[in-house]
Amino acid sequence: MKAILHSGDFPVQNRKIIIGGSKSESNRLLILKSLFLNIRIKSLSESDDTRVLEKSLKTLKGTVNIHHAGTAMRFLTAYYASMEGAEITLKGSQRMHERPIGILVEALRNLGADIEYLENEGFPPLKITGKKLTVDEVTIPADVSSQYISALMLIAPKLPNGLKIYLDGDTVSEAYIQMTLSLLRRIGVKASLNNNQITISPVEKVEEVEIAVESDWSSASYFYSLVALSENLKITLSHFSKDSLQGDSFLPEIYKVFGVQTDFNTAENSINLYKQEVILPNRVTLDLSNTPDLAQTIAVTCFGMGIACNLTGLQTLKIKETDRLSALKKELSKLGAVITIDDNSLQLERSSGILPNPSIETYEDHRMAMAFAPLAVKTDLIIEDAQVVSKSYPEFWKDLKMTGINCDLKDLSK
Numbered sequence: 001m002k003a004i005l006h007s008g009d010f011p012v013q014n015r016k017i018i019i020g021g022s023k024s025e026s027n028r029l030l031i032l033k034s035l036f037l038n039i040r041i042k043s044l045s046e047s048d049d050t051r052v053l054e055k056s057l058k059t060l061k062g063t064v065n066i067h068h069a070g071t072a073m074r075f076l077t078a079y080y081a082s083m084e085g086a087e088i089t090l091k092g093s094q095r096m097h098e099r100p101i102g103i104l105v106e107a108l109r110n111l112g113a114d115i116e117y118l119e120n121e122g123f124p125p126l127k128i129t130g131k132k133l134t135v136d137e138v139t140i141p142a143d144v145s146s147q148y149i150s151a152l153m154l155i156a157p158k159l160p161n162g163l164k165i166y167l168d169g170d171t172v173s174e175a176y177i178q179m180t181l182s183l184l185r186r187i188g189v190k191a192s193l194n195n196n197q198i199t200i201s202p203v204e205k206v207e208e209v210e211i212a213v214e215s216d217w218s219s220a221s222y223f224y225s226l227v228a229l230s231e232n233l234k235i236t237l238s239h240f241s242k243d244s245l246q247g248d249s250f251l252p253e254i255y256k257v258f259g260v261q262t263d264f265n266t267a268e269n270s271i272n273l274y275k276q277e278v279i280l281p282n283r284v285t286l287d288l289s290n291t292p293d294l295a296q297t298i299a300v301t302c303f304g305m306g307i308a309c310n311l312t313g314l315q316t317l318k319i320k321e322t323d324r325l326s327a328l329k330k331e332l333s334k335l336g337a338v339i340t341i342d343d344n345s346l347q348l349e350r351s352s353g354i355l356p357n358p359s360i361e362t363y364e365d366h367r368m369a370m371a372f373a374p375l376a377v378k379t380d381l382i383i384e385d386a387q388v389v390s391k392s393y394p395e396f397w398k399d400l401k402m403t404g405i406n407c408d409l410k411d412l413s414k
């Protein structure tokens, strides 16, 4: 399916968009609910990744295909490994079989887990035979993906002696570890992170609790970009609050530099985004190691606004849905950008315009599609394989239309 985008009848004033629940919060809560039962979840994400995790948690035997869902792949590996009686072949899409999991498997094996590689050493698919894990300390490299650490943390309170996790090296995506800590505490588990040491106490049962998932800040980023790129668009997004568990809730701070003002409406749990006059910088420098999922959005905003940028802390991008640094370089270059990348950073020079009628490839990465879509404010463009958005944000195209962008979805298979 292609999305054919034309700039619409701007300004469409103050459109209200309700964004679905955070995929990261939902995935954690689903694992915790399976372990502790009496947790009720409100506003669960309707993303493909959350749905496939929810379905997979209903089975302890046979083959589970997790498709593109990286977080679910990592969380389920730890979950099944710790469930006595589980006999699972855990596989995913072709790309999932290229996304490393050796660090997590090694840590789980050190705790006593029985996990075998079915194809390539260090990568899915895996054969997992669930066992009681009794070791209560483990050291894990923290500089590749925080998902390995969150996966261990989520099963930790159910281990007979809890778990101490020692983090080795510079921690990446730490905001996601903090989110896991916060949710563990919300259900009554004692959990702390001090000086690279995570300590989680064992718990048999938790009190009944209902937790409402906040809307997804990573999904909100595409509307921040849209407001930044437009002249005077106003958008209201809900349900968001100031005391978010999500690292990407740093967006209001980041987008100030692009002239996007955020007003929190605490009574309605919503945010109003609008453009304010600011002196735009020639170059923006940002370390995104805590908010890796915003990198594509920010790079495209900078390009569209003709602002140069140095984005650093991007070392995790190579092992996500696609190699996001290469994908950004290829697609932005098509539009006329001058861009260089290395293992953990991206440099974009100031652009003076956008080459006309571009067609953007998405590399089976939802964030490539959504990050480039706001450029429709500046130029007509086509997004290839537009259906990829359902990985995290199935309603994206519908919501984008609400802002006044003219979006025509063409299904070529029909």
Ligand SMILES: O=C(O)C1=C[C@@H](OP(=O)(O)O)[C@@H](O)[C@H](O)C1
Binding pocket: 023, 024, 025, 071, 144, 145, 146, 147, 150, 172, 173, 176, 292, 293, 316
């Ligand atoms: O724990 C999570 O929910 C996530 C952690 C991050 O991954 P890394 O820790 O691999 O950077 C992030 O990119 C991903 O979208 C979601």
Ligand SMILES: C=C(OP(=O)(O)O)C(=O)O
Binding pocket: 049, 068, 069, 070, 071, 072, 293, 320, 321, 367, 392
């Ligand atoms: C990296 C992402 O997801 P995952 O690792 O869960 O596939 C993402 O949603 O940007």
